[in-house]
Amino acid sequence: MATDVLGARIKRVEDPRFITGKGRYLDDIKLAGMTYMSILRSPYAHANIRSIDTAAARAMPGVVLVLVGADIPYNPLPMAWPAGGVAGIRNNINTPRVLATDSVKWTGEGVAAVIAETVAQAVDALEAIVVEWEPLPVVVDAEKATQPGAPQLHENAPNNVVFEWTVGDKAGTDAALEAAPVIVRQRIVNQRLIPNPMEVRGDIGVYNPGTDEYTIWMSSQTPHIQRLLLSAFVMGIPEHKIRCISPDIGGAFGTKIFCYADMALCLFASKALNGRPVKWVETRRENYQSTIHGRDHITYLEIAGTREGEITGLRVKTYANLGGRLSTIGPGIPTTLYGRVLSGCYRIPNVYCEVTGVYTNTTFVDAYRGAGRPEATYVIERAMDLFADEIGLDPAELRRRNFIAPDKFPYDNPSGLGTASNGEKIYIDSGNYEPAMDMALATAGYASIDKAKADARARGKYLGIGLSTYIEVCGVAPSKWIGAVGEGWGAAMWESANLKIHLTGKVVLTMGTQPQGQGHETTYAQIVSSELGIPMDDIIVQHSDTQGTPFGYGSYGSRTASVGGTAAVKAAGKIREKARQYAAHMLEAAVDDIEVVGAEYRVKGSPEKMKTLQEVVFALDLGFSLPAGMEPYLDETAYYDTPNCTWPFGTHVAIVEIDEETGKVDLVRYVAVDDVGKKINPMIVDGQLHGGIAQGVGQALWEGAVYGDDGQLLSGSMLDYAVPRASWFPNFELGETVTPSPVNPLGVKGVGEAGAIASTAAVANAVIDALSPFGIRHLDMPYTAPKVWRAMHDKEARS
């Protein structure tokens, strides 16, 4: 039965092309007459450009064009999400130009481009460009950058401050902290990460001199948004003159959401070359320098409560490093998506958070898997453990005592993911946190952990267990709330679907969302198959091309299943209703007398009188005989604006062992119980959790972008940055509770980010637990062997 398709572990329809080497990623595309671009990037983290001499490069073999910033008349890149929420909050905005003109603000900022007949010729010619630099003082640390005397990056940003943003009740929180019998304070660093999708970014720009139109293939999560941003904000050309196409994407994790300089550069160059295609694919080293980074917070947290374990207040001050210039939505991540969800799944009456966004001489920082919520979860989950340690209470019990109770939903959290000026609310709509925690603790053997610790000691290991009881906000977001909340979001957040059933009964669903490995072609087909009773094989899902798909905001923020999926449900509903009306016409029955069972449209009470959907489609698409007022063809478009966000939650438990001789940390078990609502394809959901957990564990144990004081990216290649390998992980043990989301008809919440949001804190808490015999209460990530060994042996090394 087709209805069983929803919720089934169905093999992915996109896989045959990928397992046979027939995927078509950006670098696989070759066009006639194609040229190749290479970008000269700044070797300095901060410098003025005195002059650029490109004469020698222009004379190199194969070179067809050399560009510098002054050649390009476009605007700087757009800022689509300044920090907002407080009346009159000021954002001191500086975004990159397509190529830098006067100065550079990080190592890797683009200053010139060579376009040549081959990649090798373009790269060779770069070396012939002579730039006269005037190096300037450098600052890479966000907190230091705000101090008096720090090097200044931008005239309009005194003390390198992008914005100072606050949320919550300052007076109430101050009073709660003042009155609390117990208060714990800790400085914690959420280190900078390099996202590392296995496919780097790239573009192919093609200008058509005959029609004055532009086409760009881009490795992008957001082709529709890029068309809007490139046309209206950067290039100043009409939106309908650009077509954006995303081919297969080899992972993204947020990095491919944004508007990058290279996109406009390829289009400009193609126009300058009278329409020859211009291809640019970054190298991995370039990816490390000039595609966005993630995280990079320095946070001072204060958590207050009673000796009995009632948390009464949380006060947080964060310095968010946003890089040398701002990426497309950089300021939105450490504000709305961080400060507003800091209290997590806990009933904390007083919460106040200040965030200072800061310019430093580093690569820009923007949304990386989880985007703000992993940072928030890390703060609150470390804070809960610190508080439990302070009052001598079991960390699980402290969580239990402070969970928002299941009867308290919908719940307005006090850090105010709250009420817009028009009364629109974002509330935590559902949750039941204890069963998930109990299941995770039971699976992990929490009750007998002391024995496990003793056994480990006998083997020369220190064993530790850590929890993370997380919630996340997904499925962003109600457009009317966005419009009224003053958060500075430059976009609404609905999604769209177009569904056509052609004469032969074959179905085409076109979506405005954009997969990067999540299996949309399978899950959307499952939805349509279930809604209409049509076999999966008869459905194809199309996406990724602004020509031919309805406008959509793209895929990120764990929003595609809940918002895009519901748009597909709605489109199928419209199709079903029209088919029902036409079946009534064919069967000469009243519309109300037609019932739909799978793909059969039956007259109630006389099931032998029925038409199959195929029969309906054939007649309706031909349109020889139509009831009055009905248009031919089954072709329906639906737009869906969600009434609320969705709120996945769960408990992750990590068990680590630390070698007493070397300080090496091994993750020995990982248990995750997640409630992501109903699942369209549980196999795909599990895969998303695995990948997310691995990325979050990576942050806790190995990963970190490191800058020298001179602004050189020391972790500047895959040799130097620890992308985790297979042997570093155990098998993850997954469990579930299922609380359907009340927000959408599918009952889904979203799962792309859950693993990454929860796992970093769980592993960090486990490592600190393992180190507690040394009196260690906190240590900043990543927990590499040298750092842990030093902390075990040297009190000074503990933060």
Next chain:
Amino acid sequence: MTEQVRLTVNGVAHEITVEPRQLLVHALREDLGLTGTHVGCDTSQCGACTVQLNGAAVKSCTVLAVQVDGGSITTIEGMAPEGGLHALQNAFWEKHGLQCGFCTPGMIMAAADLLAGNPDPTDDEIRHGIEGNLCRCTGYQNIVAAIREAGSTLRAGAPVPAGAQD
């Protein structure tokens, strides 16, 4: 300056003209149009470019095209006859061993080498055996499951049906 290189790729003999600095991966992708072999890094870390050279897995970004003169290469496109699937390809599909698919060809080529030398590996041996190949999507769990499954299929000697597409 260019050089002539003769090589057999997926059973087909080719003669190509390359610069001495040309990497094998670029020869495969650009000269022969075999874009299933991917480039994921510039420091020989990721394994996305893994192919088999004279029966052993190599990172094709670490080999110059001129070095393989006279050699025989298998890429992901040559793992099974057109329309068929190798046991590993089938197992990656069955076990959801891929998400974005970018690492997948290299992963399958490395796994084939592993299974050739160790037909019945433990999970731990699989995890170490594919250590030269990075995947950022899957957390490796389903890749390990897929390789285990393919190992048992191959040990059972069950022929993988041509066109095993469902």
